[in-house]
Amino acid sequence: xxxxxxxxxxxxxxxxxxxxxxxxxxxxxxxxxxxxxxxxxxxxxxxxxxxxxxxxxxxxxxxxxxxxxxxxxxxxxxxxxxxxxxxxxxxxxxxxxxxxxxxxxxxxxxxxxxxxxxxxxxxxxxxxxxxxxxxxxxxxxxxxxxxxxxxxxxxxxxxxxxxxxxxxxxxxxxxxxxxxxxxxxxxxxxxxxxxxxxxxxxxxxxxxxxxxxxxxxxxxxxxxxxxxxxxxxxxxxxxxxxxxxxxxxxxxxxxxxxxxxxxxxxxxxxxxxxxxxxxxxxxxxxxxxxxxxxxxxxxxxxxxxxxxxxx
Numbered sequence: 001x002x003x004x005x006x007x008x009x010x011x012x013x014x015x016x017x018x019x020x021x022x023x024x025x026x027x028x029x030x031x032x033x034x035x036x037x038x039x040x041x042x043x044x045x046x047x048x049x050x051x052x053x054x055x056x057x058x059x060x061x062x063x064x065x066x067x068x069x070x071x072x073x074x075x076x077x078x079x080x081x082x083x084x085x086x087x088x089x090x091x092x093x094x095x096x097x098x099x100x101x102x103x104x105x106x107x108x109x110x111x112x113x114x115x116x117x118x119x120x121x122x123x124x125x126x127x128x129x130x131x132x133x134x135x136x137x138x139x140x141x142x143x144x145x146x147x148x149x150x151x152x153x154x155x156x157x158x159x160x161x162x163x164x165x166x167x168x169x170x171x172x173x174x175x176x177x178x179x180x181x182x183x184x185x186x187x188x189x190x191x192x193x194x195x196x197x198x199x200x201x202x203x204x205x206x207x208x209x210x211x212x213x214x215x216x217x218x219x220x221x222x223x224x225x226x227x228x229x230x231x232x233x234x235x236x237x238x239x240x241x242x243x244x245x246x247x248x249x250x251x252x253x254x255x256x257x258x259x260x261x262x263x264x265x266x267x268x269x270x271x272x273x274x275x276x277x278x279x280x281x282x283x284x285x286x287x288x289x290x291x292x293x294x295x296x297x298x299x300x301x302x303x304x305x306x307x308x309x310x311x
Contacts, residue, residue, distance in 0.1 A: 003072040006065075006192055013068030017061040017188070020223065022181030024057015025160065027230050029173045029180075032164035034233070035102055047102045051095035053229055054160070056222045058094070058122055058184055059087045062129055063215045065188055073199040074136040077208035078215060082132035086125045093121020101161050111165065115158025122184075123153040126191050134208040137199040145194035149187055156183035 007014055028050045035046030063083075069076065097118030104110025126149070133139065163176040209215075 005070045008068045008070040013065055017065040018181050018185045020057055021061040021184040022177050024053050025180040026177035028054035029164055030233055047098050051098050055090035055094040059090050060219050060222045063219055067211050071197050077134040077206040079132040079208045086128035090125040094118055114161050118157035119154030123150040134206050136202045137197050140196045142194040149191035152187040
């Protein structure tokens with residue numbers, strides 16, 4: 001049996017993996033809170049963002065932890081297609097769980113179904129990632145510990161979805177994220193405790209890519225995605241903020257309209273063209289004050305004859 005070292009770089013990889021799990025959990029929870037407060041396409045978009053954050057953080061946590069996994073007597077390479085498939089599985093199952101909770105009418109039933117689906121998917125992602133390992137030897141698993149790790153994954157996923165439904169304040173989200181990061185990391189290292197490796201020394205080159213060739217750059221890229229998504233979520237206004245802004249804009253428009261109406265003087269203009277006569281009192285001017293001027297009461301003037309030019 002080969003000697004397995006799960007922390008070849010000391011506490012560096014366990015701490016980094018926990019930090020990534022916590023950041024992703026916090027980001028996923030905030031996106032889910034936004035989704036539950038939204039409607040229509042906005043809810044769908046926020047749920048997709050939450051699913052990508054959760055799945056990315058789980059996958060990145062797993063492979064950051066795997067950077068510290070060493071086996072004496074053999075190198076470790078990774079099958080690239082299987083590794084990418086494990087990321088796709090994480091995205092799909094986490095998305096399915098979040099959409100079940102986000103659109104389910106019966107919250108209790110949706111929570112159980114979503115937690116079970118997501119937990120089994122996270123465990124599948126973990127063991128698919130382990131199946132992507134290429135080494136000189138054979139990997140075996142302890143079934144009891146595998147079962148415990150799967151149960152931990154289901155519990156962690158259900159707790160994450162419950163938190164997404166019931167937690168709203170930023171302080172509570174931060175606390176829940178710390179707990180979820182610990183739960184996801186515990187699931188990973190519990191699953192690693194189930195691993196046994198029988199090394200078969202060989203000089204043959206291993207297929208696949210090394211961790212530094214493939215896993216590390218991909219983890220850095222996904223970590224950058226999480227950072228950009230976090231900035232987007234932080235800068236996006238919440239539903240309450242948008243409602244307050246719309247209310248303030250409407251009040252400002254109404255005040256401006258009232259001010260404009262008050263500043264315009266009211267005037268009454270006479271529309272009658274010609275003399276207005278009142279029975280028994282003679283002609284009256286259009287303004288109605290006193291008799292009309294002579295020009296208004298006189299008859300038609302005689303035509304003016306023009307002088308003919310002398311020949």
